[in-house]
Amino acid sequence: EDNMRIALVVKALGIGFFEAAAKGAEEAATELGGVEIIYTGPTDTTAEGQIEVINALIAQNVDAIAISANDTDALVPALKKAMSRGITVISWDSGVASDGRQMHLNPSSNPLIGNMIIKLAADHLPDGGDVAVLSATATATNQNIWIDEMNKVTGEYSGINVVATVYGDDLADKSYREAQGLMASYPNLKAIIAPTTVGIVAAAQAVTDAGKIGEINVTGLALPSEMAGHIESGASKSFAIWNPIDLGYAATMIAYNLAKGTATAEAGKSIPMGRMGEVALDGNSEGAMADPFVYDASNIDAFKSIF
Amino acid sequence: MTDHATPVVSMDAITKTFPGVKALDAVQLDLYAGQVTALVGENGAGKSTTVKILTGIYFPDGGTIRIDGEPVTFANANAAADAGITAIHQETVLFDELSVAENIFIGHAPRTRWGLIDKAAMQRAASKLLHDIGATFDPRALLRNLGIANKHLVAVARALSVDARVVIMDEPTAALSHKEIEELYELVETLKKQGKAILFISHKFDEIFRIADRYTVFRDGGLVGTGLISEINEDALIQLMVGRTVDHIFPQRTPNVAEDVLQVVGYAHPTEFADINFTLKRGEILGFYGLVGAGRSEFMQSLFGITKPSKGVCKINGSIRVIRSPADAVANGIVYVPEDRGKQGTIIGLPIFQNITLPSLGRTSKSGFLRLVEEFKLAREYSERLDLRAASLDQDVGNLSGGNQQKVVIAKWLATQPQVIILDEPTKGIDIGSKAAVHEFMAELAAQGLSVIMVSSEIPEVIGMSDRVIVMRDGRIEAELEGDALSPETLVRHAAGISATLMEEA
Amino acid sequence: MSDTTMTARYVPNRLNNRAHRVLRSWEALLLVVAVGVFVLNSFASPYFLNVWNLSDATYNFTEKGMIAFAMALLIISGEIDLSVASIIALASTAMGLAAQYGAGTPELVMIGLTVGLLCGAFNAFFVTVLGLPSIVVTIGTMSLFRGISYIVLGDGAYGGYPDSFAWFGQGYIYWVFTAEIAIFAVIAVIYGVVLHKTNFGRAVYAIGNNPTGALFSGIRVQRVKFILFLLTGLMSGVAAICLTSRLGSTRPSIAAGMELSVVTMVVLGGINILGGSGSIPGVVIAAFVMGLVTFGLGLLNVPGIVMSIFIGLLLIGVIALPRLWLMIAAKKRSA
């Protein structure tokens, strides 16, 4: 009679990406049956806010928590407490240090993403040129990892020159201004890479307003619904993202299987994720869901109304 | 006779209650064209409340106001002005950051065709008004750059900027010097000739008998008498007002002056005062006379540690003391009863007993912890000595009338058992009954060995109370007078800086 | 004196008796709200009435509350400090830096408190020595202090605090009572005594009601204000220790936005934002009310941003409703 309750905790509510993930979680719940999804998160993207949410979930004695963390380390004590009360804890999207969760589901492998974002820029620059990175906040864990991975492989793309990394703090106006600053400081700029949805939208708008469509290509990670207009206008030739619906779905499936005991989170083992197949865990109990998928003018219309 | 004429304004059975106080209880007041009506009463009798009701600032709880016999109600101050009632209020109601012209015309500035303020027209009109009352400053000047007397002239000009039939003056002379008071009297005469009805509020009886045609007396918010000035004398008026007779003579004192308590040597300040030297003896009352703005308050405040002197030494009982803050001054037995009661004297929002014990907490407390019993004991002792009128000792001091607030301030300082008490205009704005009480009290204090410095701009008070008088002018000591040299003429002469010969010629 | 026709009037010490005053007080109203929220919560969620859950819930307000007490005194004196959350960030960063060099728990505590005091002194200098309005100064230092944390930490994080350091934010002193709630209680008592039972507290009220009058009464106004800023800095330091210990890590964005929660708590506690009145018991109850509301709504899985609507409504409603009621009552009477 008792439903299994799985909490999907996100960085903050009101972000399109997570709303889409919640859809996926509901899909998984329907598929599994007898599962109730609690979709929740704090007001600001702070660790303190997430701890309050986690405490409330512990109090309700939910069966599993799947969290996209605002801070790798700060959530560890609270999540440890959850685990000690028998709650299954996994992280997804943005990870928690290994003490604080049973496993972590990366949307894709970090090296793949790092390579993807630079490749998207390079594909449209056969002769090379200056590119710059517009990130989210300077403390955003996953963005920093991807940029690191990107820098490792930049050398493989001849003529591509990363001239700067700036931070738009995931604020539309600041990102817009930073993009303007990039265009002003680097007159030969050929591409802006923004591995964050707020940043890429603002940068595309800034390029459009500066009348530099065709001159500067904006690319990075974004949702099709948010970028459809900019693909149409040509401000962005292509961008990539994994499917957030799949991500929410997969996280829910993993949490369900771990909570049920039908799988265990140990290094080297695999956990089933329903229609997404299986995830294999590495030595750090992390696994990747799938490769990022590239969107451009040819396929954007099919996806823009989905997520 | 004028008595049969209809009053221009008449207040009938006006009642006004504040939380806990019935400020006006069915009072009656009539003002006649071309006549000055003096409204007298003790502090808190309800005079200013009457003014505020007549000018639309307060709304009465009951009763009727009639203009030319027609009942009216005022929704706000503009409505009263439109009905032809204008006032110089007891408080200054001006704006430091606006220009003189704007201060005069705020609320009824001339407009251009587009509905914008017509600055040029406004300045012209302001110039004319200022010229008419003998002011010489530029209407474009910012108000904050004017001195206090000039500010008062702006207030007068503002009152006259309304084409009024009724002019109200609530203690207009309290902040003015002799010369300016004379000019104000002339202005009143002019207004009278123009047929305006004037309501004049004052605690100074010489003034009332000089310019008023009629009187109305309030006591405790009720009307107790009204009539023609020519049909009453001073004693009778006082009796009406206080409800008893008051010996209007200064207390007889036998000065038993002893050793020096306070010596001030060479006190100076870069811009406010210089070369201040004097001594104060035990049990003495030392008067400080001067025109308003002579720098007496400034100097007293530096003696009390508020403003820092640039040089000078202060010796108490022969040894040099450095006073850097009021706390130092209190510790050294010097206390100061300021002129501005509302801002500097009382702490409105705190109950009476806490106001009284504030500087004495060191004595009523035990190792820093409050002891309420001791506090009430101390507060009761001194409030009873000063005959404080209040509902209770834990009542907010802000609900007291001006005179009773002054008593709280004096009680606060006496409770610290000081050696020197500085009273800055101690009876300014205080009714005659309380005034006599304050004088009596000062004499008592001196007799008990306390040294008193009394800053006053009222010549009778200075002469009647002081053993010795120092006259200040433009930030310096002009003269020190004693015994026979102490006369109204000499005081005025030194204060205004007129040499003896010129004075005789005049 | 010539008081023959007049009998000296007796002035009683107090107008109303104690019970009367207590019943009409803000604290009483707030207590009713608190009890109401508690009862509602116990009906709304089966998980609410569980001591361990309630114990966890205290973290929702303990750190904010510690600062709220010092802030209450500051606001009563007519000043405000909006930089408290940034002081936490800076103090936490300093502790994190020290921890990297192997500082032990006592050293970390000393560093946290010292940085708090220094930040308080910095604010105090601008406000009391230069005479600038505190709201403006602390809007500036709010950026400055956190900005320094960003300079030091960049996109990194400090961790690796000694195990014993975890006691402050994660330890229990007895049964369900956490170390933080104990620290909160001790601070509440200290501030309650200081504000309501000492000369210093009286001076704070006097300054808040009339700073000029207080100066003319021999109170060292600037010194008292200086101390109040120091205390607020110190309490931010204490909160920084607890929060850092609870999170076990430091990032520059730590405690972001906390200043507004603290001010909300203080105002909800009946402290007059314009200075001059308010009480510590009021703030204690307000802390519990805010904790209960957020935890109760959390149990119902109400999203955080919707929760903040409730806090906003509570803040305005608790002040507005009694006034509205009085207004309507007055209208009825005159009609």
Add this chain to the structure above:
Amino acid sequence: MVLRHIPIREAILGAAILVLLGVVSTRYSGFIAPANLANVFNDTAPLIILALGQMVVILTRCIDLSVAANLALTGMVVAMLNVAMPGLPIPVILAIAILLGAVMGAINGLLVWKLAIPPIVVTLGTMTIFRGIIFLISEGKWINAHEMSAAFTGFSRAAFLGLPVLSWIAIVTVIVFGMMMSRTALGRSIFAVGGNPHAAVYTGINVGKTQFLAFVLSGALAGLTGYLWVARYAVAYVDIARGFELEVVAACVIGGISIAGGIGSVGGAVLGALFLGVVKNALPVVNISPFWQLAISGSAILIAVAFNARAGRSQGRVILKSAEGSV
């Protein structure tokens, strides 16, 4: 002498901005190119508009912390309207934005006026409430560029005489406010209410009503900016302009608007906003580490405030005849 006294603060601030531009141009000469300066101005336009509204509120001894939330809510509402009714003409959208903003301002104003709740408490409360409402009506979803009509997003960036409409709106607002503050009864009573509220009552000014009107003005401008903002950045979501209220207050403070009310000028508010705008735009192009930005803007506020206080300190009275000449 009146003329000599007031603009000194503005002159200093103006000079500070010029110096700043000079310093930045030594690192990056393109910064002072007219096109870039026009860009900086356009970027600062929302801040200028909001600072004018905030100025009016601060002058009456109040503060409006809800402007950014008001902006975001209005922006979301007009964006949703645009999605629902793409044909709605821009003047109607503008009118709705201004009206909606004014209504939110009026809520603040009424609570301050009728219930005498301190403005900081009121707007702290409405700030969180307005933000929450955005979440409720949008269900946390974004409105993206392709969902908005071209006219909707095009309006604010349409060029007119070489400047975008957004810049022109800021310029018109400055002129209108300049006239209003100096030449209308409302403008003068705003100064009077802040300078001496007690005295204002005696001159027939309704203090509460003036404060109410100030909040309505501030709200209306926030609403207007809400539409312009969403159109400009072509995206609407819960968090837009979060924390912007403090920047608006900082602009006023830097511009010499006294937080105690009654002192300040339109020129000051505009220059304060421009100062912050130049700093914010300059930092990214002169390659200062992004981690330094927060500390730098905090220091700028502190320095400006200390400076303003010094420039505005009154001399006090001068009684001594000998001292008159020397001061």
